[in-house]
Amino acid sequence: MEPLIIECSLNEQVTKEQNSHVPISKDELVADALASAAAGASILHFHARDEETGDLLHPGTEFYRDVMREIRRTNPDVLLYPTYGASPTPEERFSHLDALAEDPEIRLDFATIDPGAVNYGDFNWSEADPAKKALGWDYVLNVSHTEVEYFFGLARKRGIQFSYTIRELGHVRHVLAYREMGWAEDPLFFKVTMSENHGWGIPPSEEGIRILTEAIIPPNVPYRWMSYVEGDCHAELCRFAVEQGGHVRTGVGDNPLFEGDCLTNVEQIERVVLMAERSGRSIADPKTTREMLATNPS
Numbered sequence: 254m255e256p257l258i259i260e261c262s263l264n265e266q267v268t269k270e271q272n273s274h275v276p277i278s279k280d281e282l283v284a285d286a287l288a289s290a291a292a293g294a295s296i297l298h299f300h301a302r303d304e305e306t307g308d309l310l311h312p313g314t315e316f317y318r319d320v321m322r323e324i325r326r327t328n329p330d331v332l333l334y335p336t337y338g339a340s341p342t343p344e345e346r347f348s349h350l351d352a353l354a355e356d357p358e359i360r361l362d363f364a365t366i367d368p369g370a371v372n373y374g375d376f377n378w379s380e381a382d383p384a385k386k387a388l389g390w391d392y393v394l395n396v397s398h399t400e401v402e403y404f405f406g407l408a409r410k411r412g413i414q415f416s417y418t419i420r421e422l423g424h425v426r427h428v429l430a431y432r433e434m435g436w437a438e439d440p441l442f443f444k445v446t447m448s449e450n451h452g453w454g455i456p457p458s459e460e461g462i463r464i465l466t467e468a469i470i471p472p473n474v475p476y477r478w479m480s481y482v483e484g485d486c487h488a489e490l491c492r493f494a495v496e497q498g499g500h501v502r503t504g505v506g507d508n509p510l511f512e513g514d515c516l517t518n519v520e521q522i523e524r525v526v527l528m529a530e531r532s533g534r535s536i537a538d539p540k541t542t543r544e545m546l547a548t549n550p551s
Contacts, residue, residue: 256537258500260296265506272509292522295542311338312349330539332363343403354411370395438548440475449484
């Protein structure tokens, strides 16, 4: 099997109460990013957050710039990418990607795109009354075809490689349609996203991964897939991905607990590296990762 690409979600919107190790400040993020890269992650993802409140900063350009510049001074090779929020226009929504790619000290060359919409409300329960269930944060994540087309143009202009974060079967169909239209290039890189903590998509399982990949993607379409799983089954499906030739996203940002343990990002990565060693797979470094994800016009 080809070398294993490990992506680490450093923080997302996880709080210190959920995991005291989660990096939120600029200094914490720089230190944690460098340690995570040294542990084996070739792709690092993080959210720019207010250092006092923890709220997401969008677009957060200067925050991302400060952190990425510091990382680059020590590690110029690791792939870095930010998140994005909602904006009135595609130009505003992805303005920070453009600015970070143009910055000579950063040269952002990786990103992700969510090809569609999903009702993102989380599914909660009351600690006082475990039998009481409720929908929490109510948010519709929506990326229109127009925004995706703009993103593709920006990626070509700036030389940005990227993954597709897919949560529903329709997202896969969108990407396949983009490929047929000549918008998307081979090989496709799917982050197969499933969650025990939300009501969207297919419940996490080995069969769920197969449904979102081989069951719907034609055999003549070149692609790679990465497991991106939130919930208690995260480690189990990381292991499945490692053993089946997929790739792995892990990190405190997605799962504050890993197999019930409150680990650091480095410790989560180390557990995935151990899975790879037991399966006889090497770990892809940043150079290898870029070569593996290189696209050719379809």
